[in-house]
Amino acid sequence: xxxxxxxxxxxxxxxxxxxxxxxxxxxxxxxxxxxxxxxxxxxxxxxxxxxxxxxxxxxxxxxxxxxxxxxxxxxxxxxxxxxxxxxxxxxxxxxxxxxxxxxxxxxxxxxxxxxxxxxxxxxxxxxxxxxxxxxxxxxxxxxxxxxxxxxxxxxxxxxxxxxxxxxxxxxxxxxxxxxxxxxxxxxxxxxxxxxxxxxxxxxxxxxxxxxxxxxxxxxxxxxxxxxxxxxxxxxxxxxxxxxxxxxxxxxxxxxxxxxxxxxxxxxxxxxxxxxxxxxxxxxxxxxxxxxxxxxxxxxxxxxxxxxxxxxxxxxxxxxxxxxxxxxxxxxxxxxxxxxxxxxxxxxxxxxxxxxxxxxxxxxxxxxx
Amino acid sequence: xxxxxxxxxxxxxxxxxxxxxxxxxxxxxxxxxxxxxxxxxxxxxxxxxxxxxxxxxxxxxxxxxxxxxxxxxxxxxxxxxxxxxxxxxxxxxxxxxxxxxxxxxxxxxxxxxxxxxxxxxxxxxxxxxxxxxxxxxxxxxxxxxxxxxxxxxxxxxxxxxxxxxxxxxxxxxxxxxxxxxxxxxxxxxxxxxxxxxxxxxxxxxxxxxxxxxxxxxxxxxxxxxxxxxxxxxxxxxxxxxxxxxxxxxxxxxxxxxxxxxxxxxxxxxxxxxxxxxxxxxxxxxxxxxxxxxxxxxxxxxxxxxxxxxxxxxxxxxxxxxxxxxxxxxxxxxxxxxxxxxxxxxxxxxxxxxxxxxxxxxxxxxxxxxxxxxxxxxxxxxxxxxxxxxxxxx
Numbered sequence: 144x145x146x147x148x149x150x151x152x153x154x155x156x157x158x159x160x161x162x163x164x165x166x167x168x169x170x171x172x173x174x175x176x177x178x179x180x181x182x183x184x185x186x187x188x189x190x191x192x193x194x195x196x197x198x199x200x201x202x203x204x205x206x207x208x209x210x211x212x213x214x215x216x217x218x219x220x221x222x223x224x225x226x227x228x229x230x231x232x233x234x235x236x237x238x239x240x241x242x243x244x245x246x247x248x249x250x251x252x253x254x255x256x257x258x259x260x261x262x263x264x265x266x267x268x269x270x271x272x273x274x275x276x277x278x279x280x281x282x283x284x285x286x287x288x289x290x291x292x293x294x295x296x297x298x299x300x301x302x303x304x305x306x307x308x309x310x311x312x313x314x315x316x317x318x319x320x321x322x323x324x325x326x327x328x329x330x331x332x333x334x335x336x337x338x339x340x341x342x343x344x345x346x347x348x349x350x351x352x353x354x355x356x357x358x359x360x361x362x363x364x365x366x367x368x369x370x371x372x373x374x375x376x377x378x379x380x381x382x383x384x385x386x387x388x389x390x391x392x393x394x395x396x397x398x399x400x401x402x403x404x405x406x407x408x409x410x411x412x413x414x415x416x417x418x419x420x421x422x423x424x425x426x427x428x429x430x431x432x433x434x435x436x437x438x439x440x441x442x443x444x445x446x447x448x449x450x451x452x453x454x455x456x457x458x459x460x461x462x463x464x465x466x467x468x469x470x471x472x473x474x475x476x477x478x479x480x481x482x483x484x485x486x487x488x489x490x491x492x493x494x495x496x497x498x499x500x501x502x503x504x505x506x507x508x509x510x511x
Numbered sequence: 512x513x514x515x516x517x518x519x520x521x522x523x524x525x526x527x528x529x530x531x532x533x534x535x536x537x538x539x540x541x542x543x544x545x546x547x548x549x550x551x552x553x554x555x556x557x558x559x560x561x562x563x564x565x566x567x568x569x570x571x572x573x574x575x576x577x578x579x580x581x582x583x584x585x586x587x588x589x590x591x592x593x594x595x596x597x598x599x600x601x602x603x604x605x606x607x608x609x610x611x612x613x614x615x616x617x618x619x620x621x622x623x624x625x626x627x628x629x630x631x632x633x634x635x636x637x638x639x640x641x642x643x644x645x646x647x648x649x650x651x652x653x654x655x656x657x658x659x660x661x662x663x664x665x666x667x668x669x670x671x672x673x674x675x676x677x678x679x680x681x682x683x684x685x686x687x688x689x690x691x692x693x694x695x696x697x698x699x700x701x702x703x704x705x706x707x708x709x710x711x712x713x714x715x716x717x718x719x720x721x722x723x724x725x726x727x728x729x730x731x732x733x734x735x736x737x738x739x740x741x742x743x744x745x746x747x748x749x750x751x752x753x754x755x756x757x758x759x760x761x762x763x764x765x766x767x768x769x770x771x772x773x774x775x776x777x778x779x780x781x782x783x784x785x786x787x788x789x790x791x792x793x794x795x796x797x798x799x800x801x802x803x804x805x806x807x808x809x810x811x812x813x814x815x816x817x818x819x820x821x822x823x824x825x826x827x828x829x830x831x832x833x834x835x836x837x838x839x840x841x842x843x844x845x846x847x848x849x850x851x852x853x854x855x856x857x858x859x860x861x862x863x864x865x866x867x868x869x870x871x872x873x874x875x876x877x878x879x880x881x882x883x884x885x886x887x888x889x890x891x892x893x894x895x896x897x898x899x900x901x902x903x904x
Contacts, residue, residue: 293814295826296865318863386863422857464859490862506860 144208145232146180147244148200153185153229154221156198159351160189161218163196176217177260178231179209188263189214194344195263197375206232209257212239220250264377266368270361272333274311276371277354278326282313283345285324285501288470290342291317298383302345304367305337314388320467321388324501335362339385344369344378351376392504396483396492398456402434404480404495408472410436410448415465417446424508425465427482430458461487462508468493471503513629515617516651516659517600517636519593520668522613523553526592527582529645538579543569545581547761548842552584556668590784592644599639603632608745616656616745633671655741658682660692679739683710691736693744698729710737755796756780757845763802765840774831775824777846779891782820785848786878791816792848795826799835800843809834810849817848819870820891 160176177188185202188195210233220241221229228244233254241250283302291299296318303314311332312325344367352358352371359370368377411425417438418425428435432454437447461484472480477497484491487507494502519525523541528534538558542565543549551572554563561576572579593612600607603626606618619632626632633650640646649670651662658679662672665686674682688694688702688710705724707713713721714737722730735742756777764770785792795817796810809830817823827846835841861868 295813295815316862318861318865319859321862391862422859424857462857488860490860504862506862508860509858511857 144178144180144210145206145230146185146202146204147228147230148185148202150221150224150226150229150243152200153202154218156187156200157214157218157221159198159347160187160196161214163189163191163194163347164214165191170213172211172255172259172261174213174215175211175255175260176214177209177211177257179257180204181207181209188260190261190263192261193341193379194347195375195377196347197263199373208233210239210254211257211260212252212254217241217252220252224248264363264366264368266361266363266366270333270363271359271368271370272328272361273330273357273359274328274332276352276356276358279311279358279360280349280352280354282311282324282326283349284474286313286315286322287342287345287349288474289315289317289320289322289503293317297381298339298385301339301341301381303337303339303385303388304362306332306335314385316386316388318386319464319506321391321504322471322501323388323392323503326500336364337385338362338367339381339383340367341378341381344376347376391490393483393485393490393492395485397485398429398454398459398483400429400434400452400454400456400482401479401496402450402452402482403478404472404475405478406450407434407480408469410450411465411469411472414438414446414448415469417441417444418465422508423464423466424462425468426510427461427463428458429454429456429461431455459484459487460510461491462510463491463505464508467503467505512654513619513622514653514656514659515619515629515633515636516653516656516663517615517617518649518651518663518667519596519613520647520649521553521555521559522593522646523584523589524555524558525646526589527585528555530588534580538563538576539582540569540572540576540579541582541584542572543759544583544761545569545573549759554579592646594787596640596644596646599636599643603636610745616659619652630671630673633673637669637671654679655739656745657692657736657741658739660744661686661690664690664692674739680710680714683737683739686710688713693732693736693742698725698733701725713737752851753796753847753849754781754784754790754792754851755798755845755847757798757843759800759843760841763840763842765838767837770831770841770844771828773844774827774846775820775891777844778824778827779820781846781848782823782874783878785851786875788851790848790851792851793817794849795823795830796847796849797827797830797834798843798845798847799831799841802840802842804842806843807834812850818865818867819874821870822867823848 157176164174173190173192179186180202181204183201183204184199186197186199188197225243225246230242230244232240234240237254239252239254242248286302290302299316299318305312307325310325310327314321314323348369351374361368366377366379414425414436419439419441424439426437432451434450434452435447438445471493475495477495479496481494481496482491491505491507492502493505524539527539527541536557538561539555540551540558540563541553542551547569549569551563551565551567551569553565558576558579563572563576589612597609597615600615600617604617604619604622607615609615619629622632626635629652633652637648637650640648647669649663649667651659651665652673653659653662654676658674662674666672688699688708702708713733718730718734721734725733732742758773758777793816794810794812796808798806798808800806811826811830817826
């Protein structure tokens with residue numbers, strides 16, 4: 144195998160490959176990245192046996208072929224190479240030569256034959272359906288922060304994705320708050336079972352997908368497959384039953400409070416400075432036309448901020464983990480947010496005024 | 512500042528002597544069954560005359576004191592008595608810290624108008640415990656908790672000793688290095704090597720030199736204690752502690768069924784104690800001792816508080832299996848909760864309550880019932896099967 148390509152074009156892809164390869168596991172064939180040069184294209188593959196990644200970049204191929212090299216060192220070498228074209232060649236079996244075209248640098252990496260590289264999971268083309276990339280990315284943005292990190296509740300360690308008629312739905316929860324988004328698809332979505340997607344793959348999509356055009360999605364029993372911008376990503380699904388989330392979404396809330404998003408965000412950021420960092424409890428005092436945020440009085444002091452809002456309802460105090468308010472607000476679009484509740488000790492709904500596609504459910508904390 | 516260090520005398524043995532009047536005045540040894548491999552947990556002063564000490568192998572105790580009365584450990588009873596005694600302590604001052612089942616430190620600063628001089632207060636306290644439970648205790652009084660602890664040891668048993676303000680250094684000098692709490696055998700050997708064999712000698716050495724020789728933390732500790740300054744052994748900042756239970760098997764055990772059963776039982780005992788003090792903990796620890804006496808502890812910290820005995824057992828068993836080769840034999844198993852905090856954290860509402868949440872409510876309800884009706888005995892059915900004998904647990 145022999146090919147030539149520009150350093151930075153390859154470096155970018157190898158950096159992604161290394162991110163996928165689990166650095167924690169012991170060195171094995173899985174620590175290697177697979178390179179396959181054929182007909183003007185270099186195919187790059189990496190996997191940690193859960194997430195698998197494949198990308199194609201145009202290169203000048205002189206001798207087609209394939210091999211695998213230790214990704215960590217390959218990346219390190221590429222990083223230090225001078226700018227410009229680099230020649231790559233598998234000399235005899237077992238040695239991979241890295242040589243900038245106009246410099247006298249000669250690196251040889253040991254290779255492992257590509258035959259030994261595990262087969263990555265795949266699915267037939269006709270199982271894919273397409274969905275606008277921009278919308279898909281937005282769905283991830285609106286939900287991913289609610290994923291639980293508690294390994295004892297592994298079935299909450301990912302984003303639940305399902306089909307609801309012509310809508311694609313994503314839900315994430317850590318058991319205390321929940322984020323929900325549903326978006327219509329322009330083309331019919333084939334039936335598939337509810338799946339739980341680990342955040343690693345979703346974070347990669349956020350980074351790698353351009354946001355233009357569409358993403359192709361296919362779901363099997365064990366994996367979800369995604370294709371976008373010449374890249375293929377698949378991930379093993381989290382096995383287990385996602386909680387019955389519909390049960391905890393209040394059908395209707397009695398009282399509504401409307402307030403500007405930037406004002407509320409700024410106020411939370413300020414007041415949270417004096418909020419006790421272990422419980423993260425912040426107080427929301429509601430009265431007609433007025434919302435007061437405050438921290439608990441502690442050894443450090445106390446913070447209070449008053450905001451003007453649209454609210455007609457009884458005077459009430461609600462205690463919340465302020466992060467559960469901050470995170471949805473950070474990704475919320477539009478100018479105003481609706482905070483809805485029925486009783487101060489029951490679930491709240493936080494939703495944008497301008498969109499009905501998404502909302503967040505938050506359980507309050509004990510008041511004292 | 513006035514601190515009391517209170518230490519119950521030969522606590523386990525004394526409780527036995529109170530509960531069984533015929534044992535009074537006799538050498539009582541509480542611990543493993545003679546003929547097994549366990550150790551002495553506690554012994555009465557009568558037994559100490561024979562050279563019996565706690566933590567001594569039971570066989571050795573039998574050899575030294577053949578006429579001793581050997582009793583099994585009734586931890587539940589000792590805890591019950593301990594709790595009642597600690598309640599008396601708390602009626603003397605709101606600021607007290609339990610150190611162990613038979614030890615506590617009390618901040619008696621500013622209680623003169625209530626109880627009179629420190630000596631008078633201590634006498635009242637001793638009398639109250641003696642009258643109610645028939646038990647004696649030793650009290651050390653000093654300006655700080657560290658010296659108070661040393662003072663409580665000084666006139667044991669049934670002692671009362673006050674180190675007057677300003678008398679700390681002479682008191683430390685009379686004790687000598689060996690009796691200073693917190694100096695282990697290793698440090699003591701090192702000090703002997705260096706020729707630093709009295710507190711007075713160490714006082715002459717600059718802090719930096721001590722730290723170079725013994726390390727930063729030990730150096731600082733030593734520098735303070737030879738001057739009678741509290742190095743902060745029981746500062747109130749230490750709000751967390753551990754709760755644990757362990758069992759030494761009469762013979763080495765490898766059978767997972769027995770190990771599981773034992774662990775479940777121990778988990779229940781630990782959780783009952785946690786519920787009793789309304790504590791919470793996120794860290795579970797498993798202790799294993801192998802036939803060659805090598806002991807290892809494995810721990811895991813969760814993002815949430817451990818809710819029920821069942822959950823504790825599952826986590827413990829998982830941790831054990833993860834770190835322990837299947838089927839190989841062990842001598843001892845223990846389970847504990849670490850970083851236990853009694854300070855209530857504001858409760859966060861749950862959208863999807865955990866299954867352990869329900870068990871927690873059940874466990875707490877059972878505890879409440881038992882408190883109201885002490886004769887009531889509610890136990891998990893799986894714990895009713897004949898239990899393998901576990902001395903010293």
